[in-house]
Amino acid sequence: MTERGMGASVGQDPEIARMVVGWVMEKATIPVITKLTPNVHSVVPTGRACVEAGSNALSLINTIQSVTGVDLDTLVPNPYVAGKSVFGGYCGPAVKPIALKMLTTIAQDEITSRVPVSGIGGVSTWRDAVEFMLLGASNVQVCTAAMNHGFRIVEDMISGLNNWMDEKGFDKLEDFIGRSVAAITHWEDLDINYHHIANINQDKCIHCGLCYIACEDTSHQSIHIARGNPYNKYTIIEEECVGCNLCKLVCPVDDCITMVEDRVAPEYVNWKDYQKLGLPLNDH
Amino acid sequence: MADISSNFLGIKSPNPFWLASAPPTDKKLNVLRAFEAGWGGVVWKTLGSQVKNVSSRYSSVDYGRRRMMGFNNIELISDRPLGINLQEITEVVKLFPDRAMIVSLMADNDRKSWHELIMKCEDAGAMGLNSILDAPTG
Numbered sequence: 001m002t003e004r005g006m007g008a009s010v011g012q013d014p015e016i017a018r019m020v021v022g023w024v025m026e027k028a029t030i031p032v033i034t035k036l037t038p039n040v041h042s043v044v045p046t047g048r049a050c051v052e053a054g055s056n057a058l059s060l061i062n063t064i065q066s067v068t069g070v071d072l073d074t075l076v077p078n079p080y081v082a083g084k085s086v087f088g089g090y091c092g093p094a095v096k097p098i099a100l101k102m103l104t105t106i107a108q109d110e111i112t113s114r115v116p117v118s119g120i121g122g123v124s125t126w127r128d129a130v131e132f133m134l135l136g137a138s139n140v141q142v143c144t145a146a147m148n149h150g151f152r153i154v155e156d157m158i159s160g161l162n163n164w165m166d167e168k169g170f171d172k173l174e175d176f177i178g179r180s181v182a183a184i185t186h187w188e189d190l191d192i193n194y195h196h197i198a199n200i201n202q203d204k205c206i207h208c209g210l211c212y213i214a215c216e217d218t219s220h221q222s223i224h225i226a227r228g229n230p231y232n233k234y235t236i237i238e239e240e241c242v243g244c245n246l247c248k249l250v251c252p253v254d255d256c257i258t259m260v261e262d263r264v265a266p267e268y269v270n271w272k273d274y275q276k277l278g279l280p281l282n283d284h
Numbered sequence: 285m286a287d288i289s290s291n292f293l294g295i296k297s298p299n300p301f302w303l304a305s306a307p308p309t310d311k312k313l314n315v316l317r318a319f320e321a322g323w324g325g326v327v328w329k330t331l332g333s334q335v336k337n338v339s340s341r342y343s344s345v346d347y348g349r350r351r352m353m354g355f356n357n358i359e360l361i362s363d364r365p366l367g368i369n370l371q372e373i374t375e376v377v378k379l380f381p382d383r384a385m386i387v388s389l390m391a392d393n394d395r396k397s398w399h400e401l402i403m404k405c406e407d408a409g410a411m412g413l414n415s416i417l418d419a420p421t422g
Contacts, residue, residue: 011417037418094354165286
């Protein structure tokens, strides 16, 4: 990292983090938030050490070590400093999914979930902020979006949050903070009998064929093409569709491809039950 | 209208949107502008032993026609004298007492340095401390 000979190792080693937070808590008379580094395989051990050492709150994530690219003319990685570069700290919209995952692990842990968390990592809009709060953040911190667009982005964040809360019937922030944490479970607890299949709205389809190419080349060959003039027509082969979402993700038209629930059976069956019952594995 | 005011460990702010410890929060002029725009609080850019920063400092990853999908930063902690930062923190808190003022700290790696820095920040009017154990690029 770019700090001169200190920093990273302190935040990566739970025992050193515990010692430093201990020093801080000996002296501080106001609330202490400890900011966690994402440059570890899990933020939980360092988070636990900080909470056990008395930190009143946690914030995450700090920036992720990165090399953003190499200039193909000078052959020097960026940012450029007199013919050299160093590893930097990555942030912005690209890191949001990583931040949300790390935040969730903090919200799910019995020790780290005892303290409030300030969510950081690519928050650019009120929607991003709400997602962080649904996954356990009491508030959010923003940087890159302000550096990109200026301080006035907060006006939209304030009105957007207000409107969404009114629409959902939430009176105060505490009504929804952490509400989505329990919806992230372990893979083996997922319902194997849940199944959905794609549906292409022919009135919205622009006949671009992106869904067909994606499904044909890289997924389950579940889209039928009827060659025509001037347009080809694409329809889902329902018995082949595994409901992976890929066609919907590549489709450039909003709400053209939707996923329609089509359960295998009404009851909930997880992977452990499924094995015990000796139910059939993939049949295509 | 929903109530979007936030209470984080007793630190109150009119909304849950704080600016993170980073270049936008490294001096009074920026923070005053942020508060005038409506930000609920700031985490003042990390204070510690004063450093020297290099040029250039940022790079980014564009995606398609969008700029800055990812942003990369090699700026260190505050490169301004500690006394000026502390004085400006005091001034900002007086002007905007309803906003959260958290001060980010990364002292040298010994107990005495941390204690001295914490005392100075509390005296300056910080409402909370943000201890950084990570390399704080930005």
